[in-house]
Amino acid sequence: METPKKKRTFDLNMLKEHAEKLGGKCLSEKYVNSTFNLLFVCKEGHKFRLTPLEVMGKKSGVGKWCPKCFS
Numbered sequence: 001m002e003t004p005k006k007k008r009t010f011d012l013n014m015l016k017e018h019a020e021k022l023g024g025k026c027l028s029e030k031y032v033n034s035t036f037n038l039l040f041v042c043k044e045g046h047k048f049r050l051t052p053l054e055v056m057g058k059k060s061g062v063g064k065w066c067p068k069c070f071s
């Protein structure tokens, strides 16, 4: 059995698309790595920072989004 890579990698386009699907935006213009906080804004205009890993979620899991809208 092969072991799948533990670290998932994302890119800025994936995050922007994901944010747009949720009605928001990714305001950061630079992707550093999956655990580096990026700036997002939700459809209500709340700004918040989350890492790509948190936003995209773990495999088959649900990602996080605006802490004010989903608290």
Ligand SMILES: [Zn+2]
Pocket: 042, 043, 044, 045, 046, 066, 067, 068, 069, 070
């Ligand atoms: Zn919000």
